[in-house]
Amino acid sequence: MAESEIQKNSASLSEAPDSWADLRRFTSARIAIGRTGGSQRTSSLLDFRLSHARARDAVWADFDTAGLENTLKENGLESIHLTSNAEDRRDFLLRPDHGRKLSESSRDQLAQLARIPDLDLVPIVSDGLAANAAERHAAAVLVPLISALTAAGWRVGPVVIVPMARVKLQDEIGAAMGARFSLMLLGERPGLGAPDSLGAYFTSRPGPEKSDADRNCISNIRKEGLMPVLAAKKIEWLLRESRLTGLGGVALKDNAPGETDPRIV
Structure with missing residues (x-):
């Protein structure tokens, strides 16, 4: 067989469409990526490495608190602005417990802060494990959420910005400020296709005794997942339902009417 014919057959083999190709319209998961012989295509391998690099960058990136x-x-x-007990990014990643407590200076700062009577909600933002998630989506969630709650008569405290915090820190902050609810928005652990996914966690009657079972979570908040405006509506409904029923965590069920995603025609 001539060399040109071999090259032609090889090219047609590597470019043959995968039988699952149509399913890629419905997911960003790595399916239908094809192969060349027994190996991945070069384009697929390079895309995987790029996504892995973006995920690593998201974990180590500095949080632009001034921009937020x-x-x-x-x-x-x-x-x-408050600070956690984490000394730096490396300490935060290696010692999760340091991100669950406020620094001594921040505890003193909260103690000196004038209490807001009948405070319903304290919103908290942290970079968590993906700074770009908080930078891109936190304000897009909080602005419509706080506007809706304030219009409904809720007393909402100032937004507390805490770099290098874990979810549990919301209990200490909420208890110190005497809030009925604490809400924390922070970057989730990045996936290979989602380096900017934001998570929202809220707790009713926050305190040191609260566990993960006492929290409600809305995850994958980003433009390619749950859009921020829809996340704000879902959080608002759950908060109001929790206040009405006195339930929270695993006892609170999401029976909210469905919202239409504006991307769906």
Whole structure:
């Protein structure tokens, strides 16, 4: 067989469509990526490495707290800055317990902060494990959420910005501020296709005794997942339902009417 014919057959083999190709319209998961002989295609391998690099970058990235503060301020929302017990990014990743406690200076700062009477909600934002998630989506969730709750008569405290925090930290902050609810938005552990996914966790009557079973979580908040505007509506419904029923965590069920995703025609 001539060399040109071999090259032609090889090219047609590597370019043959995968039988699952149509399913890629419904998911960003790595399916129907094809193969070349017994190996991955070069384009698939390079795409995997790029996604892995983006995930690593998301975990190690610095949190642009000033940018978030400015965005909140432009939308009429006040913010305060606290710090966790994590000394730096490496310490935060190796010692999750350090991200679950406030630093001594922040505890003193909260103790000196004037209490807001009948405070319903304290919103908290952290980079968590993906700074770009908080930078891109936190304000897009909080602005419509706080607007809706305030219109319904809720007293909402200033947005607390805490770099390098874990979910559990919301209990200490919420208890210190005497809030009925604490809500934390933070970057989730990045996946290979989602380096900017935001998670939202809220707890009723926050305190040190609270466990993960006492929390409600809305995850995958991003433009390719649950859009921020829809996440805000879901969080609002769950908060109001929790206040009405007195239930929270695993006892609170999401029976909210479905919202139509504007991307779906």
